[in-house]
Amino acid sequence: FGDNMERDYQPIPELDTYEEDLIDRDEYAALSPGARAAAESEMRERDRAMAERGDGRMRRGILFDAADEDARPGRRRRIVQQAGEDEPMDDMPEAIENLEDLKGHSISEWVSMIGPRLEIKEQIQAVSAYVCG
Numbered sequence: 244f245g246d247n248m249e250r251d252y253q254p255i256p257e258l259d260t261y262e263e264d265l266i267d268r269d270e271y272a273a274l275s276p277g278a279r280a281a282a283e284s285e286m287r288e289r290d291r292a293m294a295e296r297g298d299g300r301m302r303r304g305i306l307f308d309a310a311d312e313d314a315r316p317g318r319r320r321r322i323v324q325q326a327g328e329d330e331p332m333d334d335m336p337e338a339i340e341n342l343e344d345l346k347g348h349s350i351s352e353w354v355s356m357i358g359p360r361l362e363i364k365e366q367i368q369a370v371s372a373y374v375c376g
Contacts, residue, residue, distance in 0.1 A: 339359055
């Protein structure tokens with residue numbers, strides 16, 4: 244990606260510290276897939292409501308577009324089927340666990356594939372929600 248990429252990871256002691264009162268050291272039980280989906284749905288609705296009201300730093304249209312209004316289970320399958328008319332669709336694209344693993348493709352090929360493209364969108368939305376929330 245760049246000759247100086249490793250500079251981003253050099254230790255900077257004044258920036259590599261955290262305020263002790265902001266660190267959550269509580270232990271949490273693992274969530275079941277259903278509980279996680281319910282929690283994510285609740286947070287998504289909370290974020291939408293905040294955006295509608297104009298509360299906080301979130302504005303309508305930053306995190307959610309018209310396609311996100313219908314965030315029901317199976318939505319990804321419909322998007323994949325609609326977007327991939329020319330791509331064979333036996334089943335859902337495999338989950339992308341490591342987006343950096345290009346699996347032998349060039350970067351431009353990788354990001355144009357439906358699976359990585361959806362994963363990139365989800366990661367960008369997650370970062371935006373974290374930064375804006």
